[in-house]
Amino acid sequence: MRGKNTVLKEERQQRILEMLHQDGSVLASELSDVLSVSEDTIRRDLRDLFEAGLIQRVHGGAVLRAPRLRYSERVQQTIQGKTAIARAAIQLLRDGQVILMDGGTTTLQVARSIPYTLHATVITNSPAIAMELAEHPNVDMILLGGPLLKSTQTTAGIETVEALRSYQADICLLGICGLHVEAGISTTEREELYIKKVMIERSAEVVALASAEKLNSSTPYIVGPLKLLTHLVTEASVPEEVLMPFRYLGITTIKAEPTETANEKIRA
Template identity: 40%
Template sequence: MAGKLAAEFGVSEDTIRRDLRELAAEGRLQRVHGGALPASPAIAPFGVRHDLESAAKEKIARRAASMIAPGQTVIVVGGTTSVALVKALPPNLRATIVTHSPSVAAALADHATIEVILIGGLLFKHSVVAVGAAAMEGISRIHADLYFMGVTGVHVTARLSTGDFEEAAIKRALAARSAETVVLASSSKLNAASPFVIGDITLAQTIVVEAQCAAELTRPIEEAGVSVLRA
């Protein structure tokens, strides 16, 4: 990549690499092997993320909620889309929701027919979720039908990624405990990358995006063998 840009702009490769380093330090891109990708805006703190792409998140959340069948055991990770998902569940749905997010659990406190299992551990304040050894122990006791995973980056070669090392490990462990993994991803997360890899894009069977998401963003995902649902 550096060589092509250097030739295009008539500067040295060292200049290109220096510029890439500076842009990465400013959080404007994520350097990956062989080049760079847009940095995901979803690595902002929980309170800030609440207002990012709120309309798209609501649509994605409602589509995801419709995938849950009565009697299922479903893992829902933390995040603003996940909170919207559980709020969209039908009031008469009988199911079990497993989460390591106090915010998700609290959103279900008044749902009469949902059993809530809250996994505890060390609170990762950036995302308001439990991480660490205690969380891993709780996760190891679960067999779930469905897992709704939040990520900050979706890319065929840079893979599914997020902004924290511990959180990536938790998301990976949860995927291993579920029969099906569904990624919830607004368009800003597609073709973007974050520092810590959760797993290959095929760790997910399905990715839910908003209806208006550009086809050029979703086509590589489908070509990799992952289903794309539009909300």
């Protein structure tokens, strides 16, 4: 009997994960009805899945948890998708803008894609982005100081926050760890939380750059609700039904066309 219960538990938790992938979120009360078990049993299942790093618990239920990878791993992940998102994102940039560029591997790809003809000021907390744009002939580059957060390869801390408050940007390109209609904008690092909040506050437009796996997922630290975004740029493979809630909130959604190759050069 003990072995049978273990199998049932594994099957039940697998069904919970399948429902999360299908619907984006689940409620404990609904899971109790669908799976014909008590809410206490469901809460234990959700606790197990949370401790395994597979879900993010929210009030009354759970959402998918975005994967947490090392920076070196993220650089190599979904390169084609990031290149396509970068190509779409630079269409939102204009001459004379002050551009806040959040740290992240997708925003790094944007920096690599900015055409040499663009005249702008870029402010970033990413040394990698600063180095990428250091020799750009028409971009004035400002690197925000502060302690280096090794997990994200960005500067973070009170010095970075105070420096950000000195600027008013036309547009912010925001690196995304998780986006969920109910949970909102989230990040994996507590130190990043405050940087992203201030970047949003100091920008007229906020563009979320999110690969497909970041949508309908959440991470532990909540930056704020989705309504803080003005634009979402994501991959062409994302189904329309996933994007509808973003559009309902008034967020302009852009599906990036796929690129022929990850090494495509976009510079003019």
